[in-house]
Each structure stands twice: as C-alpha cells, then as structure tokens.
Amino acid sequence: MLLQKGKNWSYRQINKISSYSLHVQVIADYGGGHTTDHAFAEVRNHFFRFDKSNKLREVTEHPVYAFSTLETGFWIAQEGLHSEHKDLVIFSNTAPRGDISWRGDERQSFVCGILDSGIPVFAVNAGYNLSFIKNRLKGLWEVKVPNEGTQFRSRDFYPEAVMDILYGNLDRIGTPVNFKKIPEVPEFAVASIDGYGNLKTTIKKSYLSDAVLKSKIIRVTVNGYAHFALNTLIEGVKGRIYDLCLVQGSSGGKQSNYLEIVRLMARACDDFRVDGPRDDLPPIKIETVKI
Structure with a gap:
C-alpha cells in the first residue's frame, strides 16, 4: 500500500508471518538504571493481549x-x-523529561519505520533514539495513536498500535517523518555502559588524529575526569590486569566498530564517575601525552 510521497510500508503481510515466530525486543528505560522493572511485564502482557492470531513467540526486555x-x-x-x-x-520508548538536556522533536511522537535489514522499528522520536539508524531506514512515519491521557503510553496505547500495523492495519500509519530533523550521532560520546563497567563510545578509529593513533599512552577525559590509558589500537600494545585501555569495541558492525574505554578486570565507569550514558555528558577528549 502506497503512503504519502510514494513511500510504502514494506513489512511482510500477515499471512506470510508464521505462528509463534515474531520476537519483540523492548528497549526502554523503565528500570531507570540498567535494571528490570515491573513495567516490562505489563508491556509484554499487552503485546500478547493484542496478538489475535498468535504471531508472537516472545517479548523480551533490554x-x-x-x-x-x-x-x-x-x-x-x-x-x-x-x-x-x-x-x-524493535519496540522502544525512552522519552526525556524535566531538566534533562536533550535534542530532537519536542512532541516526542511515536513512529514506525523499516530498516534496510527488513526489521521494523517502533520508537519515540525524541533525542538520539533514531540517530544511529536514520541513514539505514527505508521509510519512517508517525503512528496514529494518542500521545496524551496516560502516564504509561507503552502499556496503554502503543502495543495495540504496533500489533495493528503488524497485522496489516495501515490506517494506523500517518505522515512521513522528516529525516533531516533527526539529530546526527554525536561523535565523542558515551553511548552505553555494560555490566563490566566498560564505556562503549560513539568514537570510531577514523575520528582520531594521527598523533593520537601513534601515541602508546594517551590522556582520556570523560565527565571532566582525566586518566592516562594504554592505546591498544597500536599493534603490540597490550594491557595488564587493572590497566585502563582504549580498545576496539564489539559494537557498531563488523567493518566499523566503535571504540571502548575499559579497565581490565575492573570498572572504567568508576574511574570517570559515570553512572550512565546521559545525553548531556560533555564530549570525550582523547589527547596525546607530552612527557
């Protein structure tokens, strides 16, 4: 079915989706600090509530x-x-509130899109939620769903709308979203902190100066705190237990991984007093060391 400006929602028709096959991954901040929360269970229950023909296999939380x-x-x-x-x-709802500094669409509308990998994404258009995929989307549209009237949109409104669209009700799909209004990914930011306290960044090796790339010892500043670190991007440079290191990370794709800041067998996030990847953290600095 063609939508506005010739773009179309190209996900599989419902009769092409096998029973008990779909896996909904809920990526959201309900738990506050990388923890689970009862909200995930409520959202999961409502997804199954609106799955009229048993197309869902599981709903998991991230x-x-x-x-x-x-x-x-x-x-x-x-x-x-x-x-x-x-x-x-992919289903997601992270929406900044209060004094949190953020960028993007102030209305924080709920949107749907199709990645060039064929995966459908349902998320709130706020801040950097869509920044990492904006250049990989085949289309992006607002979802026709109430955005007010409840404190818990992820439970009360969004699961029904998502399942309607997956079941082929394209009347739920509204106007296209202007990709140009989605912020770019900030290049020197803390993007995530894993369970080991490693800082996953948005830095790619190509962003670093030649001087930094040739320096075996570097100065890394995160959240206003600076520490010396080993640059293990240089062949032959390897850290020992408890060394702080800049390393090639495991995220971002096989050909273009993001860098990580790690303290071997310890927690790098504690060195920089970062409890989470806040949107308003100042940019990471990586500099050469003059001795």
Whole structure:
C-alpha cells in the first residue's frame, strides 16, 4: 500500500508471518538504571493481549539508562542492524523529561519505520533514539495513536498500535517523518555502559588524529575526569590486569566498530564517575601525552 510521497510500508503481510515466530525486543528505560522493572511485564502482557492470531513467540526486555536516548538509539541500531534475526521487531520508548538536556522533536511522537535489514522499528522520536539508524531506514512515519491521557503510553496505547500495523492495519500509519530533523550521532560520546563497567563510545578509529593513533599512552577525559590509558589500537600494545585501555569495541558492525574505554578486570565507569550514558555528558577528549 502506497503512503504519502510514494513511500510504502514494506513489512511482510500477515499471512506470510508464521505462528509463534515474531520476537519483540523492548528497549526502554523503565528500570531507570540498567535494571528490570515491573513495567516490562505489563508491556509484554499487552503485546500478547493484542496478538489475535498468535504471531508472537516472545517479548523480551533490554533495559537502558533513565532518559538516555543515546543508549536507546545505540542499542536500537546494534540489535536492528547487526542481529541477523529476520523475525525481530524493535519496540522502544525512552522519552526525556524535566531538566534533562536533550535534542530532537519536542512532541516526542511515536513512529514506525523499516530498516534496510527488513526489521521494523517502533520508537519515540525524541533525542538520539533514531540517530544511529536514520541513514539505514527505508521509510519512517508517525503512528496514529494518542500521545496524551496516560502516564504509561507503552502499556496503554502503543502495543495495540504496533500489533495493528503488524497485522496489516495501515490506517494506523500517518505522515512521513522528516529525516533531516533527526539529530546526527554525536561523535565523542558515551553511548552505553555494560555490566563490566566498560564505556562503549560513539568514537570510531577514523575520528582520531594521527598523533593520537601513534601515541602508546594517551590522556582520556570523560565527565571532566582525566586518566592516562594504554592505546591498544597500536599493534603490540597490550594491557595488564587493572590497566585502563582504549580498545576496539564489539559494537557498531563488523567493518566499523566503535571504540571502548575499559579497565581490565575492573570498572572504567568508576574511574570517570559515570553512572550512565546521559545525553548531556560533555564530549570525550582523547589527547596525546607530552612527557
């Protein structure tokens, strides 16, 4: 079915979706600090409530840091683009509130899109939620769903709308979203903190100066705190237990991984007093060391 400006929602028709096959991954900040929360269970229950023909196999949870659209967008991209999981459906709701500094669409509308990997994404258009995938989307539209009237849109409104669209009710799909209004990914940011305290960044090796790339010892500043680190991007440079290191990371795609800042067998996030990848953290600095 053609939509406005000739773009079309190209997900599989409902009769092409096998029973008990779809996997909805919920990427959201309900738990506040990388923890689970009862809200995930409520959202999961409502997805199954509106699955009239048993197309869902499972609904799983991926907690992110409170109000962090950076971490939300990072994982939407990592899972949607690099999972190679054809039955995956991404559902997300991270919406900044209060005094949190953020960028993007102030209305924080709920949108749907199709990645060039074929994976459908349903998310709130706020901050950096869509920044990591904006150049990999085949289309992006607002979803016709109430955005007010409840404190818990992810439970009360969004699951029904998502299942309607997956079941082929394209009347739920509204106007196209202007990609140009989605912020670019900030290049020197903390994108995520894993369970080991490693800082996953948005830095790619190509962003670093030649001087830094040739320096075995570098100065890394995060959140206003500076520490010396080993540059293990240089062949032959290897850290020992408890060394702080700049390393090639495991996220971002096989050909263009993001860098990580790690303390071997310890928690790098504690060195920089970072409890989560806040959208308003100052940019990371990586500099050469003059002795």
